[in-house]
Amino acid sequence: MHNVLGDRRAVIILLGPALAVYTLVMLVPVLWSLGLTFFEGNALFGFDAVGFENFTTLWNDPRILDSLWFTVRYAVVITIGQVLLGYLLALLYVFALRKASSLIRTLVFFPIVLPTVAVGLLFQQLFAIAPQNGLVNELLNLVGIASVDWLGSADTAFWVLAAMDIWRSMGFYAVLLYAGLVEIPDDIIAAARLDGATGWQMVWRIVVPLSMPVLLAALIFSINGTLKVFDSIVALTNGGPGDATTPLTLYMFRTSFSYGEYGYGSTIALLLTVLSLGVTLLIFRSSRRDVSGTDR
Amino acid sequence: MTTRFLRRLPLRVAIAVLLVVEIYPLVWLLLGSFKTQNEFLSEPSWALPSQLNFGNYIEAWTQGNLAIYVRNSLLAVVPSLALIIALGVAAAFALEVLVWKGRQTVLLLFLAGIMVPWQMILLPLFTTYFELGLAGTLWPLIITYTATGLPLTVFMMATYFRSVPHEVFEAATLDGAGMLRAFWSVGFPMVRNAVFTVALVQFFFIWNDLLIALTFTISDDLRTVQAGLLSFTGEFGQTAYGPLFAAICTNVIGTLLLYLFLNQRVMKGLTAGSVKG
Structure with a gap:
């Protein structure tokens, strides 16, 4: 029977085009980019081989340390924020709203479909101070607090950024985690209730352990996405004030396209790739140990 | 009946706040896209626009190159x-x-x-x-x-x-x-x-x-x-402001x-x- 499904000609015709495009536009460039790390120069003026110089530059570049630190801080804060709030919302949907949660779920989900650039510009206006106060400062003034220059200092800019990205994505994570929570069998919850488990105790002892797989998946997706953040930062702060909110992605983009240093740009891109693959593997491996631990 | 209502009250308030936080920024954006420059400068930003003024959209689409984008x-x-x-x-x-x-x-x-x-x-x-x-x-x-x-x-x-x-x-x-x-x-x-x-x-x-x-x-x-x-x-x-809000809305x-x-x-x-x- 397998002979029918083993038609070689069909494999080539169906898979060939996709594999060709994927190889030429993604796989080859990835290898090429690895090669570029040993060169300096750009498309306009040509390239020179420089050996490991880009890597020593990377090691000694204080701006790398700054943007790496920002990237990690951003990824950790946003991941905790969106997964935690998403989980709380999912608990709300499953245990408090139950069947009535569909409308709320749909409404809270929707910011994730909006273009990030539009959301970034919207938040710029919401948190504006000059030439006109935005909505947030107006509300502060209303209760007698002076206007704050939200995007003008590194700390507040970071928190506006965090607020915006958590606003965008918590509904998305809520739906993702909700799908895991509704799969917990009702009789387990009922049995725990009979045993006297209530409220947070129930959540902490019963619900959280049972939804661990989907929670870990959410964590991996989230950290993987936030380490690569680009759109929201370019639209909201453009890396500023100064370089205070510049992640690796934006530093790589500027190095490459504003300063025309393709070799160094590729080296930063490699650092980013290693970072995101490393973190994913790390969470994945620790989660496997976790899961097998609870199995026993 | 009333005790049940009171017991559910914190939940209802929380959900109302959640929905306002998620929805109101977009309403604010949409209302802003109809305002004139004068309204932006002289009135609080939560005020309603005086009329449905589509001029901002026209300006964004033509002068702002939005049509090309x-x-x-x-x-x-x-x-x-x-x-x-x-x-x-x-x-x-x-x-x-x-x-x-x-x-x-x-x-x-x-x-x-x-x-x-x-x-x-x-x-x-x-x-x-x-x-x-x-x-x-x-x-x-x-x-x-x-x-x-x-x-x-x-x-x-x-x-x-x-x-x-x-x-x-x-x-x-x-x-x-x-x-x-x-x-x-x-x-x-x-x-x-x-x-x-x-x-x-x-x-x-x-x-x-x-x-x-x-x-x-x-x-x-x-x-x-x-x-x-x-x-x-x-x-x-x-x-x-007007054309910018209109462009974001579009x-x-x-x-x-x-x-x-x-x-x-x-x-x-x-x-x-x-x-x-």
Whole structure:
């Protein structure tokens, strides 16, 4: 029977085009980019081989340390924020709203479909101070607090950024985690209730352990996405004030396209790739140990 | 009755606050798009506009070049989507339904593409497009979107094909149809719904993309909506609020309408594609 499904000609015709495009536009460039790390120069003026110089530059570049630190801080804060709030919302949907949660779920989900650039510009206006106060400062003034220059200092800019990205994505994570929570069998919850488990105790002892797989998946997706953040930062702060909110992605983009240093740009891109693959593997491996631990 | 109401009160208040926080910024944005410059400068920003003034939209579309940006976005999105679906669904069928040596490896190769940051491919691609003389066209966008959309499409479609019993395809070929016919007349129609969902997901990713658009659109008349909107504030100067709000609204309205009509499908699709992070 397998002979029918083993038609070689069909494999080539169906898979060939996709594999060709994927190889030429993604796989080859990835290898090429690895090669570029040993060169300096750009498309306009040509390239020179420089050996490991880009890597020593990377090691000694204080701006790398700054943007790496920002990237990690951003990824950790946003991941905790969106997964935690998403989980709380999912608990709300499953245990408090139950069947009535569909409308709320749909409404809270929707910011994730909006273009990030539009959301970034919207938040710029919401948190504006000059030439006109935005909505947030107006509300502060209303209760007698002076206007704050939200995007003008590194700390507040970071928190506006965090607020915006958590606003965008918590509904998305809520739906993702909700799908895991509704799969917990009702009789387990009922049995725990009979045993006297209530409220947070129930959540902490019963619900959280049972939804661990989907929670870990959410964590991996989230950290993987936030380490690569680009759109929201370019639209909201453009890396500023100064370089205070510049992640690796934006530093790589500027190095490459504003300063025309393709070799160094590729080296930063490699650092980013290693970072995101490393973190994913790390969470994945620790989660496997976790899961097998609870199995026993 | 009243005790039950009081007991549920904190919950109701929490939900009301949640909805206001999620919805009001957009209402604020929409109302702002109808206001005149004077209203922006002299009244609090929560005030309602005095009239439905579409002048801001006209200004954004003509003087703000928004019409060109929207055209470019459509010209880039539509062909990319068609290519992603055509190539990706066929590839997923070949990888999941057909049986041959090495298919597991090729599938993994595609999956690796989901994890790799796009920063790893931008520079070689930029150089290549430049050498090929494509830099002044929309082709770099179409080619790049097609390739970057493939991994997730193959991954999602392979999952859907996995849920179709393979006997169906074997039976189809017993009737004398070749494997290609079986794909076209049995396989594709069976996952038509899934294809639509995947197309919807890819539409959101491509329409909302900034990184690729910013890298490959080197002149103003090539910019997509996202790349164009970034420089929008610059063209008018910081203070032309009305046209800016109207432009943001225009950008938001397309995805918002899609979501309004297809929200359950969008939610399912986007969460299924969440591996992309």
